[in-house]
Amino acid sequence: MLILECPYCGVTAEETEFHGGGEAHIKRYGPGSTEEEFNNYLFAKVNPKGVHFERWRHANGCGKWFHAARNTVTLEVYGTYTAQTSDIPQDIKDKVSAKVPGWSWREFE
Structure with missing residues (x-):
C-alpha cells in the first residue's frame, strides 16, 4: 500500500484516498x-521499472491534482x-539519487 501526502492540504493517507492519473x-x-x-x-508509454513520476488526485479530500x-x-x-511545478x-x-545510485534522469516534455 502506498502512503501519499497531498502537497496542497497536507493530508497523509493510503492510496485509496487518492486516484492515480498516469505519468506526470x-x-x-x-x-x-x-x-x-x-x-x-x-x-506509447515508457512504464519504467523503478523510479516513476505520476499524477495523482486527492479524490476524497481537496480534489486537487x-x-x-x-x-x-x-x-x-x-x-x-504540486501539479503546477514543471x-x-x-x-x-x-532523495532519488541517494536511494538509486546511477539512476539517470530522462528529459520530460
Missing part, C-alpha cells in the same frame, strides 16, 4: 493533434509536489 510531465494531446501524436500519447515520485519496485514514495524539485531528485 508528459505532453498531453487532444483535439487538433495529428493521429500519430494522439496515438503515441494514448499507447499533484505529482508523486515513487519506485514501482519497492513502492517507496520519494515525495509529492520541474522536479531538487530535494526529490536528491
